[in-house]
Amino acid sequence: MHYTLLFYFDGQGFSGRKDPETQKKYQDVWRPYRTALEEAGVVVAGGGLDAPGTARHLRVREGKTHVQDGPYPETKEQLGGFIVIDVPTLDAALDWAARCPIAAHGCVEVRPEIIANPCS
């Protein structure tokens, strides 16, 4: 069963990951987490996401394409990365979420994949 772990960072978390001064601090905890997941053989996919301010939103309405910057969200915590894992139960997915370094500062959302996957 696929579960997606969604990692929510605050603004400082986003800037800290890119700043050469503080980058190492992030790598020191995130790399081992990723390694542990990979060694356990549960990773399907994953990646880090840049700050919400770097996003572009695209919509097609009545044949016209609209591209917008942003969003510039007001909520404190924003999606900053995700990992899709393949584990047998939600309990196992929550175990991995608890090991995530961001759990102590931000938040980890755990979402199951819908059973009949319309994309596959």
Add this chain to the structure above:
Amino acid sequence: MNPDAASLAIEQAARDSYSRLLAFLATRSRDVAAAEDALSDAFHAALEAWPRDGVPANPEAWLLTAARRRLIDVAEHNRVRAAAAPTLLAMADEAGEIAQEAARMHATFPDERLKLLFICAHPAIDETVRTPLMLQTVLGLDAARIASAFLVQPAAMGQRLSRAKTKIRDARIAFEIPGADELPPRLEAVLEAIYAAYGSGWDDVSGSDPRRKGLSTEAIGLGRLLLQLLPGEAEAEGLLALMLHCEARRDARRTADGAYVPLSEQDVARWSPEYMAEAEALLHAASQRGRIGRFQLEAAIQSVHAQRAATGRTDWESIALFYEGLVRHAPTLGALVGRAAVVAEARGAEAGWSLLSAIPAEDVKSYQSYWALAAHLLKRLNRIDESRAAYTRAIGLCEDEAARKFLSAAKP
């Protein structure tokens, strides 16, 4: 009537009598969920009646009568379809008689909580739900609180608990104290469930399981209750001694700014002498009974560690001997890793590593304590690349921020 006095009385009744009332009602109805509902209604009724009419002379008897009335209502409501209704009615009558008797004689009703503990850890009940069931029925903790300690969602925990109660009712599992021949394995399950609530991991690496920290007081409460209900039971004494020794070190496990302190570097002045003394007395009593067991061995290991407070040194060779016994009694992953750690202290890193590396790789893929010890021993053996890789695994599997920082700083 002062409403504050009434709510204080209700709170006190909930604290002192909830589990005894529930055990009494559940033992007779053989339906834990129905007993909980009836009792909960009784407490609601008390919230209305006591501030208005005053606190009754025997609050427990009052609550028992109210719960009984509720059980009769439910039984009559279900009579058309439920075969259990006659049992419920008979039980409710008995509860009523006892309540009246109690009110008359100002006496109390029989304590059936030991039966409730044995039901919670019954072999027919799924192992993962035994501890939560105990915390809910015997201590009255709510499902949400239990759920976060066990890292599941509250709704899922609620479902698991109610499935377990349905099973107790539908399988007509007997509420009874097991006979002498059956007692050791049944008691073992009760002890395991209580220890799971305490959640102590391997003390040297990560302290107690960060998830269960909030439940250690509750677990000790359960341990005390069990010993009160089964006085002189050596393994129950052993378990309580073990938990108290671990609890004695709670404050010493972290520096003032929250950094992790391994057991061997803890300031013994910050260990609680009261808890240690109580643990030692229990362990001494248990050792007189001539029935050695897993929890007494684990407590003995902690007792040797505790002696450092008096002697200033740790007798690793003694600890290694107790671990040998423990691995023979209960070869859990925790015991195997713990033994390797202690043998490394007593006889050198090479000896420790040869025990550790003999544990099958498949079993330790996600076992943080294994990787933390492997990292430490490989560093001591100067196998730096392997040590770094093991540190990476140990850090990646950490759930505890302080332990993660400690390992990151130790990584070569």
